[in-house]
Amino acid sequence: MAPDINETHDAQLRTWVPSTLPDAASFPIQNLPYGRFISPRSGRPVPCVAIGDSVLDLEAAVLAGALDGKAAEAVAACRLGWLNDLMALPRESASALRLSLSRILRKDSRVSEALKACLSPRHEAHMLKPVDVRNFSDFFTSVNHARNSGKLKRPDNPLFANFHSLPVAYHGRASTLVVSGTEFARPMGQFLPEGSSQPVFKPSEAVDFECELGVYVGKGNALGERISLQDAPDHIFGFSILNDWSARDIQSWESAPLGPFLAKSFISTLSPWVVTLEALAPFRIPAAPREAGAPELLSHLNDPKDRAKGGLSLEFEVRLLTPTMRAAGEAATLISQPQFKDQYWTAFQMLTHQTSNGCAVETGDLLGTGTISGPNSAELGCLMELTLGGKRKILLPNGESRGYLEDGDELIISAQATAPGCVSIGFGRSTGRVLVAQA
Amino acid sequence: MAPDINETHDAQLRTWVPSTLPDAASFPIQNLPYGRFISPRSGRPVPCVAIGDSVLDLEAAVLAGALDGKAAEAVAACRLGWLNDLMALPRESASALRLSLSRILRKDSRVSEALKACLSPRHEAHMLKPVDVRNFSDFFTSVNHARNSGKLKRPDNPLFANFHSLPVAYHGRASTLVVSGTEFARPMGQFLPEGSSQPVFKPSEAVDFECELGVYVGKGNALGERISLQDAPDHIFGFSILNDWSARDIQSWESAPLGPFLAKSFISTLSPWVVTLEALAPFRIPAAPREAGAPELLSHLNDPKDRAKGGLSLEFEVRLLTPTMRAAGEAATLISQPQFKDQYWTAFQMLTHQTSNGCAVETGDLLGTGTISGPNSAELGCLMELTLGGKRKILLPNGESRGYLEDGDELIISAQATAPGCVSIGFGRSTGRVLVAQA
Structure with missing residues (x-):
C-alpha cells in the first residue's frame, strides 16, 4: 500500500531546529528527506536527514538514544551510509523511522537537548551521492x-x-x-x-x-x-x-x-x-x-x-x-x-x-x-x-x-x-x- | 601493455588433467579461463578455472599450497567469488596467476597429487555468473x-x-x-x-x-x-x-x-x-x-x-x-x-x-x-x-x-x-x- 496522510504531515507541526536560511522553507518537519554525508563526528559516510538549517546525523541520533526499535534498525542497515538498505526494508520500517524523526524533531520533543550535538549546519555539510544506483x-x-x-x-x-x-x-x-x-x-x-x-x-x-x-x-x-x-x-x-x-x-x-x-x-x-x-x-x-x-x-x-x-x-x-x-x-x-x-x-x-x-x-x-x-x-x-x-x-x-x-x-x-x-x-x-x- | 605470447601459449604444453569429454578441446592448458562456481568443498561461490574435463577450485588450490605469492593474492582478492577484484589487479597479477596455473597443471607438475582433490567434474559443476557487472x-x-x-x-x-x-x-x-x-x-x-x-x-x-x-x-x-x-x-x-x-x-x-x-x-x-x-x-x-x-x-x-x-x-x-x-x-x-x-x-x-x-x-x-x-x-x-x-x-x-x-x-x-x-x-x-x- 502506498503511504497515506498521517500525523507526520500535519501542517501545524513545527520543529525546534532553527529555520532561518533562505531555503529553510524546503526542509520543514513535514519533509524529512534522507541523504548521506560525511559525519563530522565519525568522519565516515552516514545516513542523515535534512531539517530546517541543519542536517541530523542518524547514526549519532541512534547512539544518543533518540531512535530505537525499527527506526534504529533502519539506520543500522545502511552499510557505508548508502540509503539502499533502508530503501529495501518493508515500508513500515521506513515509516517507523519517519514517525520517530517527526516526533523527536517537534517543538515538544523531550530529546532535543541530546540531539543538538547530532546536528550539523546544512550549508556546510559534505553531502555524498545518497544511493548506490546500479541501473x-x-x-x-x-x-x-x-x-x-x-x-x-x-x-x-x-x-x-x-x-x-x-x-x-x-x-x-x-x-x-x-x-x-x-x-x-x-x-x-x-x-x-x-x-x-x-x-x-x-x-x-x-x-x-x-x-x-x-x-x-x-x-x-x-x-x-x-x-x-x-x-x-x-x-x-x-x-x-x-x-x-x-x-x-x-x-x-x-x-x-x-x-x-x-x-x-x-x-x-x-x-x-x-x-x-x-x-x-x-x-x-x-x-x-x-x-x-x-x-x-x-x-x-x-x-x-x-x-x-x-x-x-x-x-x-x-x-x-x-x-x-x-x-x-x-x-x-x-x-x-x-x-x-x-x-x-x-x-x-x-x-x-x-x-x-x-x-x-x-x-x-x-x-x-x-x-x-x-x-x-x-x-x-x-x-x-x-x-x-x-x-x-x-x-x-x-x-x-x-x-x-x-x-x-x-x-x-x-x-x-x-x-x-x-x-x-x-x-x-x-x-x-x-x-x-x-x- | 597488452599481454604478448609467452610460455603459457606454447603449443607443446599438455596437462595431467584428463581431457576426454566431447568439448574438452575447448579447455586445453593454453586456455585457462576463469569462472565462479559453488565449491563442493566449501559450499560457497569461489573462483575457478576450467581445465580439460575438470574445474579447479582456486581457493582450494591456495589452501593446498599449490598457489602462492601474487597468484594466491589474486585468488584471495575475489570476495564472494566474483572475479571483479582479480580483474581490477594490475595485469602482472593476473599474468602471475595464469603462469602459476599453467605450471601446476602441466604434465610435469610436482603438485598434481595435491591438486586432484581440488578438481570437480566440469559437466557437474554448478557455475554462477562470474562477474558482478554494473554497467x-x-x-x-x-x-x-x-x-x-x-x-x-x-x-x-x-x-x-x-x-x-x-x-x-x-x-x-x-x-x-x-x-x-x-x-x-x-x-x-x-x-x-x-x-x-x-x-x-x-x-x-x-x-x-x-x-x-x-x-x-x-x-x-x-x-x-x-x-x-x-x-x-x-x-x-x-x-x-x-x-x-x-x-x-x-x-x-x-x-x-x-x-x-x-x-x-x-x-x-x-x-x-x-x-x-x-x-x-x-x-x-x-x-x-x-x-x-x-x-x-x-x-x-x-x-x-x-x-x-x-x-x-x-x-x-x-x-x-x-x-x-x-x-x-x-x-x-x-x-x-x-x-x-x-x-x-x-x-x-x-x-x-x-x-x-x-x-x-x-x-x-x-x-x-x-x-x-x-x-x-x-x-x-x-x-x-x-x-x-x-x-x-x-x-x-x-x-x-x-x-x-x-x-x-x-x-x-x-x-x-x-x-x-x-x-x-x-x-x-x-x-x-x-x-x-x-x-
Whole structure:
C-alpha cells in the first residue's frame, strides 16, 4: 500500500531546529528527506536527514538514544551510509523511522537537548551521492518536450506513434551519476559540423541541461515478474532532482538507430536529498489528462487510482549563473519554471512499463522522468527547447545571451511540492558547472 | 601493455588433467579461463578455472599450497567469488596467476597429487555468473548485421551515415544478465500486430537470439578521463559469449526515438567462462578492412597496432534444440556459424569510443559487440537476418521450421579461437530456453 496522510504531515507541526536560511522553507518537519554525508563526528559516510538549517546525523541520533526499535534498525542497515538498505526494508520500517524523526524533531520533543550535538549546519555539510544506483533508465514522459523536440526535426509529425501508448525510455549510464556540486569538463565527442558530411572529434558545442525528476526504486522484483500499476507505489521509495546533461550535437550524430549514448553518459547530476513518497502524500494529484484523440490506455497501464492520484504537484526552477554574473557578484538568473503536473505519464506507469517484460529492478535503481516541459515558453526544461536548438538565443538580464551552455556556466535546479493547506516541502538543489574541455 | 605470447601459449604444453569429454578441446592448458562456481568443498561461490574435463577450485588450490605469492593474492582478492577484484589487479597479477596455473597443471607438475582433490567434474559443476557487472553497453559493430537489419526497413539506404565513423552503441540492462542455462518466460510486451495501428500487450511473437562476444573491462578509468586506443588493451580483461535475446516486435514499436529498451531487457545470457585477453594473444589478427568509400577513421579511433592486431580469430556456432527434437533424443542442429574476423569495429575501438566523452567505466563492466554476422547466409547471427524478419522460415533437419523462437526452444552458442600452429581454445557455451509466457 502506498503511504497515506498521517500525523507526520500535519501542517501545524513545527520543529525546534532553527529555520532561518533562505531555503529553510524546503526542509520543514513535514519533509524529512534522507541523504548521506560525511559525519563530522565519525568522519565516515552516514545516513542523515535534512531539517530546517541543519542536517541530523542518524547514526549519532541512534547512539544518543533518540531512535530505537525499527527506526534504529533502519539506520543500522545502511552499510557505508548508502540509503539502499533502508530503501529495501518493508515500508513500515521506513515509516517507523519517519514517525520517530517527526516526533523527536517537534517543538515538544523531550530529546532535543541530546540531539543538538547530532546536528550539523546544512550549508556546510559534505553531502555524498545518497544511493548506490546500479541501473538507471531514462524516460521521455513529457508530451510538451516530445512535441517540441520532435518539431525541430519533423515539424509535420513531431510525436512518434508510440508516444500515447507507452512511456518511451532508454537505459542510461549508472556509473556517471554524481551528486550536486560536481564540476565536469565539457565532453569531447564526434559530431557533424553544420553543413558538413565529415564528422569531427571535438569539444561538444551544444551542451544542454535537462530538468528531470529522479524516481528511486525501493523494493525490487524478481526476474520474470511484473509490477502491476496497482502495486507500483509499493516499489517506489522516493524522488530527487535529476539533471541529465546532454550534448545535442553528439546526440544527433550518434543516435541512429539505437538512441542516445555518449551524448548522455558524460555525467548526470542528482540532488543530495531523497524526498520520500510518504512525504509527498499530500501533493499527489490526478495524472495529466489524456490528449484528445489519444488511443485508450492499455489495461496494464490504466488504473483509476493512478488516474486520480498518480501525478505530483511539483514546481521546478532552473537558474543559470554565468562566469560574468559570478564575477559581478550577481545571483543566478531564473530561466525556466517547469511544472511537473503536466507530465503525461506517471512515475508509477514508468515502473510498471519498465517491468512489463519481466525485467528485474533492484533497490536503489533510478528512473528519470525525462525533461519536464510545460505548455508555455517559460516552462521548458532544456535549452534545446528554450532556444529552438540553439538558434534563438535567450537573453539574460545582464545583457549576455545563451544558445547552449558556455564554459564556466553553472546550472541550478530546485523543486518544491505545493498544495493548498499544506506546508510546502522542497527537494534541495541539483547544481553543476561546465568546465573547459580536456583536449 | 597488452599481454604478448609467452610460455603459457606454447603449443607443446599438455596437462595431467584428463581431457576426454566431447568439448574438452575447448579447455586445453593454453586456455585457462576463469569462472565462479559453488565449491563442493566449501559450499560457497569461489573462483575457478576450467581445465580439460575438470574445474579447479582456486581457493582450494591456495589452501593446498599449490598457489602462492601474487597468484594466491589474486585468488584471495575475489570476495564472494566474483572475479571483479582479480580483474581490477594490475595485469602482472593476473599474468602471475595464469603462469602459476599453467605450471601446476602441466604434465610435469610436482603438485598434481595435491591438486586432484581440488578438481570437480566440469559437466557437474554448478557455475554462477562470474562477474558482478554494473554497467552493460551493447554495440552494433558488424557491418553485415547493420546492413541486413537496415535492409528490412530501408532497402535503399540500409546503413546509417554514422556507421563507418563510430561503433554505434546503446546502454543495456545490467540487472538482467544471467549465466548460461537460465530458462526464461517469453516476455510480455507492447507491439503493433501486422497491419494494425492499435498496439496490444501480449506475449512477444518474435523472440530472437543475438550471437555476440562480451568484452569485460579490467581496469576502469576515472570520470572525465578518456582511454586511448593505444591504452585500450590494458583495460580489457577478457571475453565471453553473450546472447542478447531480443523481442523484435516490441523493439519495432518502442524504439522511436530513443532506441531499444524492453525488447532487450528481459534477459541476456553470458557463458560462464571468462577467456582472458592474455589467452587470446595467439589469435589476434588484423582488424577487418575498411569498406571501399568509407571515410577515414578519425585519429582517436585509428592506431596501426589496432589495425594490425585488433581483430580476433573466433568461430561461433549457433545451435537450436526444439521440444520435438528433444523428445526424439536428437542433437541440437547447427543453424549458423558466424565468424568474428568480419567484425567491422574492434573491441578496443569500442572501449575507446565508450570513454571518449569522459564516461567512466568500472572493473567488470561489460561491452557487447552486437550481433556477429558474416557476409554469407550461413554466418548470420540472429533469426531476424536468417529469416528476413520472420518471413522466410528456416527449415530444420527433422522437417520443422522456424521464423522466430517457439516455446520450449533452446539456443546453444559456442565459440572457438583458432590459428595456424596453435592449440585452439574455446569459450564454453551460452545456452537458454524460452518457456511459455506468464500471462
